[in-house]
Amino acid sequence: MTTPNVQLWEVFIRSRNGLAHKHVGSLHAADATLAMQAARDIYTRRGEGLSIWIAPSNAIVASDPAEKDMMFEPAMSKIYRHPTFYDVPDEVGHM
Amino acid sequence: MATPSITVSETPLVLYALRRADDALILGHRLSEWCGHAPAMEEDMALANIGLDLIGQARELYAYAATAEGKANDEDTFAYLRDVRQYRNLLLCEQPNGDFARTILRQFLYSAFADAYWRAMMASTDATLAAIAAKSEKESAYHLRHSAEWVIRLGDGTEESHRRAKEAVDHLWAFTGELFHADDSDAALIADGIAVDPERLRAGWTDMVANVLATATLTQPKSGWMQKGGRSGLHSEHLGHLLSELQSLQRTFPGATW
Secondary structure, three states: OOOOOOEEEEEEEEOOOOOOOEEEEEEEEOOHHHHHHHHHHHHOOOOOOOEEEEEEHHHOOOOOHHHHHHHHHHHHOOHHHOOOOOOOOHHHOOO | OOOOOOOOOOOHHHHHHHHHHHHHHHHHHHHHOOOOOOOOHHHHHHHHHHHHHHHHHHHHHHHHHHHHHOOOOOHHHHHHOOOHHHOOOOHHHHOOOOOHHHHHHHHHHHHHHHHHHHHHHOOOOOHHHHHHHHHHHHHHHHHHHHHHHHHHHHHOOOHHHHHHHHHHHHHHHHHOHHHHOOOHHHHHHHHOOOOOOHHHHHHHHHHHHHHHHHHOOOOOOOOOOOOOOHHHOOOOOHHHHHHHHHHHHHHHOOOOOO
């Protein structure tokens, strides 16, 4: 069924305290209040979350897939940026 | 070859639990009828979620009615093996879904009562009912919010949605008087603090409904003649059809399990 004039929203769920909100999907809703209710009903039915963020999909600025070589290729050859060349003293414990 | 109905010893406490259980089961079943048919996928899920909350409430109340009765009945026989005249739900809960506006208005009018009811029942002197109330109140608070937001959007939406919402509230209004029904069977439970006197909830319900309808630009029907009978088993013609579907499997294949 078509849903004219109904906006698309992106949904982000934080599953536990201390974790970041993660994108889980999208939904259609006429306004922010209904979008929040729909996000709750669709994406937290199995106890997935403690917090929900929603954002209008058209507010997301996305990188252009056609530019992925320019955007991401230069980082591929710079393995020295990975922090794998340092010896971490035992006293530091978990970083 | 149909399975015969059970008999129920309706002591005041058994009857009290059955009445609330039947409200929840019948309204929950009505909402389940939307599954796959709602106006949008998002709302399909929302209505099914509310239905499942209600069926969960029904199960706990049936289980408690069975304990209180202390006979061979259990939650399944209460649900599947009572005839229409043995059902004790509000007439409001059994009214057909109609269009989306009617389903939403029915949910709103019921939830505006149920939310206040469960909050009051958290102070019941009956520990089991108080525990069921504590769980149910969180659910009904969301049912109320969800349905109220939709009432506002339908009433204050397009000309067509306003017309349908108005038709729904006009049609359902006569079934709201029964929300505040209490009879002799309830009186002793109310006196003992086991049950809430529903009359205490009338002012809050009236305020809530008046506010939401006003925001929705809907006119509240003049309180006039009210339907009643569900609490004593006198139902509209719709409940028998609902039960024939709900009970068909257990009536045809007694004791069938998954």
